[in-house]
Amino acid sequence: MSDKSFNAFEMAQAQFDHIADLLGLDAATRALLRNPMREYALNIPVRMDDGSFQVFRGFRVQHNDARGPSKGGIRFHPLETIDTVRALSMWMTWKCAVVDIPLGGSKGGVICDPHNLSNREQEGICRGWVRQLARDIGPLRDIPAPDVMTNSQHMLWMLDEYEAIHGAKLPGIITGKPVGMGGSLGRTEATGFGVIYTLREALKELGINPDETVASVQGFGNVAQYAIRLYNKLGGKVICVSCWDQEDSASYTYRKSDGIDIDELLKITDRFGGIDKKKAAEIGYEMLPGDAWIEQDVDILIPAALENQISAKNVNKISQRVKIIAEGANGPTTPEADKVIAERNIFMLPDFLANAGGVTCSYFEQVQSNMNYFWKKDEVLDKLDIIMTSAFRGVSELARKKKLFMRDAAYVIAINRVAQACKDRGWV
Ligand code: NAD
8 A cells, every 4th residue: 555556466466376386277267266256346325524424435255155154354545455355365364374364355444634623523434434434344154343443443343333223232243342242352452462372483483592593573552562561571672663643644764772661652652553753762763764674683574564565676675684474464475586595595474374463352352242251461461372373383384394495384374275175165
């Protein structure tokens, strides 16, 4: 979304084609998996606070549901496109499959900028989106969740609208709900923690002690904040974070070479993951250009903001010291950059494995909501750690055995599982 010439769906298809060739998939299975099964484009009319009406464009794409109901977040972004949503829905299919949870993949979005919308206007968008899709989503069909610039409040408005339409309490329709209203403990932490569970295993495999490592992070939203917290707990030091500045319509990297203090930074961070630049300067943070996070002298890079951030343009700026890239964001690395990273033997924790903690915990939330019985936070996070660790080991074992790049190994496992489910159902 950040670069108009970049097409995330073409990138997702190119990644799929590469693995389909590796696996020797037949033409029908390729045709089925290369494109989404269903796509919806919506007009959402909303009465604005000044009494006027504005029509917002929204999307839902259900890529594949052979392994179970489809699942995926909904993003609010001024540059959202159907192709971004298509790509993300495909990645959700692979993500659920690689961690082996019984769900398919979908994604949604609305072209809007919540920074410029009141709560009431955002509520109107949420309810309108659900009204348009009320027959096509559901606890047994397709289950939305929060993503970029949406949160538990948005999910609750959506749940309320869905339940009003269906005349029943159906908390399993949506995940990322507030705790106490059907939400799962641990969901807020899940994606960021999941990134670090896989990072911890990668460090173990490379024989590196986490407390001897230093990392640079792009993004300071939900994923980045919890990833940093757990990484710090393991002993790792983060020296900079990069985030978007709404006022300047630009991104900046905030650096403290002896390590950022997450609690201190959180006090000057807004709910969209933007840092107050004046206050950051006051408490001793150096302010660098937005893309400076990639060229830092660190062991670990954690892109946790947006897609298309490590590309042919900047991959050569990655320091020789970098040993691991842990992709918190979806699609942060382009295939051209991937080639360079593979040649340099940097250990890649690919997005749909590394950030699968979110959907795994969402699956736990669905299970708890459907049972109407809720687990303690430790129980949720322990279950999450088991799933993430086991998925990591499956992928790294295959990568080692077949001498594959980690992203390819993860794709081989995921695409094989989905292709097999389609075959077993008799679809192809
Ligand atoms: P968020 O909205 O909470 O935070 C996004 C962060 O990225 C903010 O700090 C923002 O300032 C920053 N940012 C935006 N544009 C930037 C730019 N050009 N340069 C630098 N920083 C920029 O979002 P999030 O939930 O943390 O999601 C981040 C990424 O992780 C997205 O790619 C999302 O799809 C992916 N993801 C999120 C989850 C989840 O559970 N939240 C799960 C899986 C994947």
